[in-house]
Amino acid sequence: MEKKYNLGDKVTLKSGGPTMTVNEYHEKKSVTMMEFSGYLVCKWFVGSAEHESLFHQDALDKASN
Numbered sequence: 001m002e003k004k005y006n007l008g009d010k011v012t013l014k015s016g017g018p019t020m021t022v023n024e025y026h027e028k029k030s031v032t033m034m035e036f037s038g039y040l041v042c043k044w045f046v047g048s049a050e051h052e053s054l055f056h057q058d059a060l061d062k063a064s065n
Contacts, residue, residue: 001035001036001037001038002036003025003036003057004057004058004060005022005040005057005060005062006022007022007023007024007025008021008022009021009022009062009063010022010062010063011040011042011060011061011062011063012060012061012063013055013059013060013061014059014060014061015059018044018045018046019044019063020042020043020044020055020063021042021043021044022040022041022042023040023041023042023043023052024040024041025037025039025040025041026038026039026040026041026054038056038057038058039054039055039056039057040054040055040056040057040060041053041054042054042055042060
């Protein structure tokens with residue numbers, strides 16, 4: 001699967017929410033190698049609390065800020 005975002009890109013969920021940073025690509029093992037699964041690990045902060053979760057790239061938009 002082709003990657004739509006680069007590491008460090010700022011993204012938001014299409015359904016809304018905080019601005020997040022793409023932190024890593026989630027990969028799955030195929031028969032011969034690791035390949036991109038379509039999921040991204042994103043991080044964001046609420047105050048000083050750091051949060052991290054996995055989102056499919058099709059559920060995200062590039063942030064405008």
